[in-house]
Amino acid sequence: MYLSEDKRFETDIVIVGAGNAAMCAAISAREQGLNVIVLEKSPENEKGGNSAYTHGSIRFAYNSVEDLKQIMPELTPEEIENTDFGAYPEEDFYDDLCRLSEYRTDPELSSLLTSKSFETMKWLQSHKVRFVPIYGRQAFKVDGRFKFWGGMIVESVGGGKGLVDTLHAEGKKSGIQILYNAMATKLIHDDNGVHGVIFKHQGETKEIHAKAVILASGGFHANTEMRTRYLGPKWDIAKVRGSRFNTGEGIQMALNIGAVSNGNWSGAHAVGGDRYAPALGEGFQKLSYPFGIIVNAKGERFVNEGSDFRNYTYANIGKLILEQPGQFAWQIFDKKVAHLLRDEYKLKQVTKVTANSIEELAKKLDGVDTEGFLKNIREYNEAVCKNIPFNPNVKDGLCTEGLPVNKSNWANTLDQAPFEAYAVTCGITFTYGGLKINTKSEVQDIMQQSIPGLYAAGELVGGLFYFNYPGGAGLMAGSVFGKIAGENAAQFVKQSLS
Ligand SMILES: Cc1cc2nc3c(=O)[nH]c(=O)nc-3n(C[C@H](O)[C@H](O)[C@H](O)COP(=O)(O)OP(=O)(O)OC[C@H]3O[C@@H](n4cnc5c(N)ncnc54)[C@H](O)[C@@H]3O)c2cc1C
Incomplete structure (x- = not known):
């Protein structure tokens, strides 16, 4: 990345947000050899958005203990002997998304989420995220043996904070730069697509020019006005769990340049x-x-x-x-x-x-x-x-x-x-409505066309969850679509350079 002057930055890919989805996007884009700058609205000591508030419980498809050993190489023979981990095939994960959304979940996105969940877990593990079985909360001991239930069996070591810290350390090691106290406010765009972001950094308006932008700045659960407007009466007085920074600018910025809204805008995890x-x-x-x-x-x-x-x-x-x-x-x-x-x-x-x-x-x-x-x-x-x-x-x-x-x-x-x-x-934990993406994480416009150079991942994507939600799917969705967004944004940038 090149810092040309104080208020004008340049890079290949700029990412808005520094939670789980954003850091997965950043690492995956960097793996393709591109320069990446992450803009994060919070100060450094509050980094990680909603992701940092989680237990790190994460839902993914697996068929056997052999699969689990790839995710958790530290599983001991005693743990394996004393535990019935069952199995959670892709079809079961997909069925859960369909059933809980009353069959409204986007079939393409949810089948991508389920089919990529295991390989994305292996990718996270390759980036030093460690996982352990959630004995305390997801299994009861019956007749001397633990039995897991409900399709969610692992959490990241150190919970959400551990996950965020590991991804940030991996990002830093690979050369990704993160600007804190940097609130994105507008997309730089023209008829050819998106070319960067205007942001407020330590009280000053600055701009960052890039060949692609990935929005991963969470939903609007911490925005009282948007909650009331979209979820309805009384949601203004709901207690807000998690990040106070998820106030919906990422969604608004994209809508303002013609992105189409998608999903269950009147629904939220609460x-x-x-x-x-x-x-x-x-x-x-x-x-x-x-x-x-x-x-x-x-x-x-x-x-x-x-x-x-x-x-x-x-x-x-x-x-x-x-x-x-x-x-x-x-x-x-x-x-x-x-x-x-x-x-x-x-x-x-x-x-x-x-x-x-x-x-x-x-x-x-x-x-x-x-x-x-x-x-x-x-x-x-x-x-x-x-x-x-x-x-x-x-x-x-x-x-x-x-x-x-x-x-x-x-x-x-x-x-x-x-x-x-x-x-x-x-x-309230997070909101379900947001932007529409395709299977390459490209943001769709009102004409259902991809907006060149604009990608999205995580909570601000609508269309996966309606009415209800299977626990652990939020982190998985952020990781799967974050990784996909990083890969495809990198591909897009390379093509535009060739
Ligand atoms: C208490 C709690 C417990 C949870 N437990 C679990 C769990 O165990 N398992 C699970 O799967 N899910 C859980 N969830 C849901 C999960 O946190 C989310 O689904 C997931 O973390 C969203 O990730 P994300 O990267 O999209 O958003 P976030 O992690 O929220 O990251 C968004 C980031 O964008 C930043 N940002 C916002 N606006 C701007 C802007 N304008 N400019 C720059 N940056 C901006 C925010 O500061 C934040 O850092 C929990 C949520 C909460 C609140």
Whole structure:
């Protein structure tokens, strides 16, 4: 890259954002021998966007333990012996994307995501990203052996921060330059396509000229106005999880030059997080609800907590809570399942009450109608099909019958003290709507043509996720399409030079 003067930079490829998708794009473009500059809006100490907030849990297709050994060469013979990793073939990953999006996911993009997921994991591993099985959160021990469920079995060492740090270190080693406090505001373009980016760097407007631009600057979940405009009423008051920098400029910049919008603009990934979490931050999600029940201010259940493994339901729970009176709910558990609660229930940042009887608990549930709650608990306990054994590792069919909202699995009765309850509200994680890309990650315009020199990857791409989302697919989508964007942008630049 060539720095010609203070306010004017030149390079081959400029990348907007420095999260997972951006760094995968940067590394893959650099592998093709091109010069790359990354513009990142955040200061260096907040680098990594939403990617840095993740646990690093990542979903990919695999057929056997032999495949897993390629991703995790450090797996020990004991771990292999003591664990049922199952298999998650490409077709299952694809089916999950189709099923959860109610068959609206872009078939070409989602089949590319699933078919490239394993080779992209190997590529990440070749770039020093280390993975380990998620024993703590994705497997329960039954009869002395761990069994994984729900299609997501590994996380990056050090979580999202570990992943981001490794990709940044790899990027730096290969000669990629990252400018922090650099907010992209406009694309430089003409009838022949995109030629660079205008950005604000440490308070000054500057420009960077390039032969290709890759947008990887996340969605708009941290933009109150856009949330309300596109997701609808009450989304302004949702707690914002993750990066405060994902405010949608990347999407806006592309729309402003004629890119077409795509996907589920009124949809977002949103979980049940602590009711009194700060308005912006981690959000303190609470994801063990399949083993208990969730009630609203009337003391009523409003969701089938056990409709599926939590990987396939948690991203939709926040929206349902936002629709309840007062935008809060309580998760209720009894002694039988308390040992199954995830680590996040033990954090200091938790709104929790305990009681030795259901009546005592009812009085402690702030904002909940006591009589309504007691009536609903009675009816729930009576409706449980008590002859079915409980098994947290499989969809056990332990259900209720005859309720307005039944529970399909893990429907233990609530009758063993002590009881525990956790107050939750809606925490938005990321938005689903965004730009349209083709299978080369080229951004499409309103005429459904590729905009020359413009590529996109990650959260700001629309069309993959609608209504719901399989856990771990966000990082995988960023890596798969980031790598593809880097390769194709490099190809485009080489052709334009030849
Ligand atoms: C708390 C939390 C937990 C999660 N857990 C998981 C998980 O375990 N597994 C999983 O798969 N997904 C998880 N997700 C979702 C996942 O984080 C995202 O799907 C994924 O990280 C998005 O990657 P990205 O690179 O597209 O965006 P990001 O990682 O958000 O990166 C976007 C970057 O662009 C920068 N940026 C924004 N605007 C500009 C601008 N104008 N100019 C320059 N830079 C800009 C931002 O500062 C940011 O660094 C989680 C999200 C959160 C918030």
